[in-house]
Each structure stands twice: as C-alpha cells, then as structure tokens.
Amino acid sequence: MLDPYALTVHTLTLRQLGSAAQLAEINANQVADTETALAKAVADGNVIAARGNFMITPAGRGFLDTVYPSAFAAVRSDAAVDAAMDSFETGVNKQILALTTDWQTVEVNGERVSNDHGDAEYDAAIIDKLGRVLDKTQRVLRPLVEVDALVGRFLDRIAAALTRVEGGEIDYVSGVRVDSVHTVWFQLHEHLLRLTGRERPE
The missing domain is CATH 1.10.10.10 (Winged helix-like DNA-binding domain superfamily/Winged helix DNA-binding domain)
Structure with a gap:
C-alpha cells in the first residue's frame, strides 16, 4: 500500500x-x-x-x-479483485452512470431535457434505485474493501451522501460543489483504476 x-x-x-x-x-x-x-x-x-x-x-x-x-502488486495479482472489478465495470458502474443521466434529465416528447425536479415521484424512484445499486456495490466490491481500506471509506462517503439526499438535500445526488454521490463515485472509480492498473473504459 x-x-x-x-x-x-x-x-x-x-x-x-x-x-x-x-x-x-x-x-x-x-x-x-x-x-x-x-x-x-x-x-x-x-x-x-x-x-x-x-x-x-x-x-x-x-x-x-x-x-x-x-x-499494489498483491492487489493486482488477486483473482478475486479482478473478478470484482469485472462485475463493477459491467454492472454497477454502468447503472450509476445511467441513473445520474436519468436524474439530470427527463424524456419529453421523445427528447431529453433538463430535469427541473418538479416531479417528486420521478425523483423518488431514482433515489430508491440509487440505494439499491449502492447496496449491490457494497457486495460487489467486498474483495477490494478487504485489501484496501480506502475503498471502504469511499463507500461510506457515498452512503453518507445518499443519506443527505434522502433527507431532502437533492444536490447530493450529482452536485459538483459538494461531495455528492456522483462526485465521490468518480473518485472511487479513479482510485479503483489506479489500484488495479486498469484503464478507464471508453
């Protein structure tokens, strides 16, 4: 380390x-x-x-x-870590990116427009999905948490951001001026790539 x-x-x-x-x-x-x-x-x-x-x-x-x-030699040679990263990239990371897009925009007459957050039910559904994906992420990244404490810290920070969202502070979904779910997720992903020696997917 x-x-x-x-x-x-x-x-x-x-x-x-x-x-x-x-x-x-x-x-x-x-x-x-x-x-x-x-x-x-x-x-x-x-x-x-x-x-x-x-x-x-x-x-x-x-x-x-x-x-x-x-x-990071030991981490990079760990088969469980490699499998976890595959699951992360093909599963929860894509889901978080899609949910962020859904949060920031809505479809109107077949086109994506900025979400003014006037539809409480729409926003609540996305927040609920975020919670479920983050729960899954805890399971997916367990092998990495076991070998690098910083990964667990990132997950705790993301959970803290989601708690604030659930309390009504919706800027904590994807706001760039706060430690939002999206901001901390980006940091987590970058850390994982450097930890494992992988390139960011296109």
Whole structure:
C-alpha cells in the first residue's frame, strides 16, 4: 500500500484541486500529516500550491507511475479483485452512470431535457434505485474493501451522501460543489483504476 507521502500525491489524482483538509477527508490521513506531505511534495516538484489549494504536476504523475506497481502488486495479482472489478465495470458502474443521466434529465416528447425536479415521484424512484445499486456495490466490491481500506471509506462517503439526499438535500445526488454521490463515485472509480492498473473504459 501507499505510504502517507505517496497517498497524499495519489489523492490529488482523485480530486484535481484541493486543500489539505479536503485531501485528508478523502484519504483519512490527519490534516497535519497531509500538510507535511504536501510541503515535501511541493519541494520535490510533484505538487504545486495555489492559494491554499494544491494540484499534482506531471512529475508527480510520473512519481506515482513508479510507485503503483510495487505498492499494489498483491492487489493486482488477486483473482478475486479482478473478478470484482469485472462485475463493477459491467454492472454497477454502468447503472450509476445511467441513473445520474436519468436524474439530470427527463424524456419529453421523445427528447431529453433538463430535469427541473418538479416531479417528486420521478425523483423518488431514482433515489430508491440509487440505494439499491449502492447496496449491490457494497457486495460487489467486498474483495477490494478487504485489501484496501480506502475503498471502504469511499463507500461510506457515498452512503453518507445518499443519506443527505434522502433527507431532502437533492444536490447530493450529482452536485459538483459538494461531495455528492456522483462526485465521490468518480473518485472511487479513479482510485479503483489506479489500484488495479486498469484503464478507464471508453
């Protein structure tokens, strides 16, 4: 697995721009440890700082490319993980993407238009489906949760976002300014790809 320094740099591939606190929320490091790692990463040229936020550099991506193969060797050779990823990509990931589209748009006279969320029953049906897909995702990704705690953290964050949706905060379905189901799902997927060495499907 990744040491705190590499994990901090890695987290910037999941969230393209973020503060130390935001990165720590993703990777479960202490904020102070994240700040220390970021300071070193900036000095090393792997990260750049901009007004309290940080971004990975091409050198940082190159650094991770040298770290991943050894750090994740055991995961990448695990047959159960490989099978779980196949199920994830062909099943729940496609379902989440389709539900996000259904949430953001509705069909009117054969055309897709923006969903104004005026139909409570339509929205409630999608939220219910999201809950069922996320329950299935917990089962599908169990082999990965067993070998990488960060996967379980992502699933907990997605569940927390869904709880807020169910409480009426509908921006937590796909809003880009909050840790919505869709936002955290994207981070989870990117982490899974880097963990397993796979390419993002077209």
